[in-house]
Amino acid sequence: MLKRYQHFVSILFRFVDASVVGLVWLASYWLRFNLPIIEVTKGFPSFETYAALTPLIILFWMATFSAMHVYQSSRLLRRTHEIQRILKAHGVATVLFLALAYMFSEYRYSRAVMLYFAVLGAVFLVFFRLLLRNLLRSVRKRGYNLRHALMVGQGPAIEALIYRLDRFPELGLRVKGVVTATGDTSKDIRGKPVLGTIAQLESILKSNPVDLVVLSFERGLSAELDRALGVLKTETVDVQLVPDLHEYITL
Numbered sequence: 001m002l003k004r005y006q007h008f009v010s011i012l013f014r015f016v017d018a019s020v021v022g023l024v025w026l027a028s029y030w031l032r033f034n035l036p037i038i039e040v041t042k043g044f045p046s047f048e049t050y051a052a053l054t055p056l057i058i059l060f061w062m063a064t065f066s067a068m069h070v071y072q073s074s075r076l077l078r079r080t081h082e083i084q085r086i087l088k089a090h091g092v093a094t095v096l097f098l099a100l101a102y103m104f105s106e107y108r109y110s111r112a113v114m115l116y117f118a119v120l121g122a123v124f125l126v127f128f129r130l131l132l133r134n135l136l137r138s139v140r141k142r143g144y145n146l147r148h149a150l151m152v153g154q155g156p157a158i159e160a161l162i163y164r165l166d167r168f169p170e171l172g173l174r175v176k177g178v179v180t181a182t183g184d185t186s187k188d189i190r191g192k193p194v195l196g197t198i199a200q201l202e203s204i205l206k207s208n209p210v211d212l213v214v215l216s217f218e219r220g221l222s223a224e225l226d227r228a229l230g231v232l233k234t235e236t237v238d239v240q241l242v243p244d245l246h247e248y249i250t251l
Helices: 001-034 047-051 053-067 081-106 109-140 156-169 200-208 221-232
Strands: 147-153 174-179 192-197 213-215 239-240
Touching: 001 047, 001 053, 001 109, 001 213, 053 081, 081 109, 147 200, 147 221, 156 174, 156 213, 174 200, 192 200, 200 221, 213 221
Parallel strands: 147 174, 147 213, 174 192, 213 239
Antiparallel strands: none
């Protein structure tokens, strides 16, 4: 389900980016020759000359964005990092396109059109990406198409994952609670209630139906991991194992 959602979001972003790039290219021509801030001294080229280039520009931008992993969905990026990635890819695509346009084409396109396209393209690509992200987050917050998860284990990996999922509600995963080795229900983990121990896992799943169980234990608790897997092998819920790499990362 999560992979299908990520695939859908990737297609949606590609479609919006392609639309933005194509429309901004055409709008740049219109701004240059219909609202000339700088006087046009070399004549007015036909609109068809620029419009005919639109499909090629869209394909070129999509290929560049894909090559630079703009649509990679396996990482939970901060908004600033995502913006930087988009701007970097747009800049690379613009430079490569200018080089190819002036190297292999006998026709010389307006430099002002290119400037408009570079600036407006960057602005609108970022604007619509943030708009879509906020829209998806809003839809998820309203409770549409949510999946519920149960965290089983303890340690920095579980805490980090809960923190990430809370920061990115557009992923559509809501943590119902945590099952730990000790089952201390007087405490919570990152604001999520402790529902009980591994020994109570089967009954917890019956009283708290979830779509996904995430397992992560600190080194030294492998017996608890085996115990949890033994319970889950008879369940139909999806199971994901998250290795606890914290102690190795901090060495």
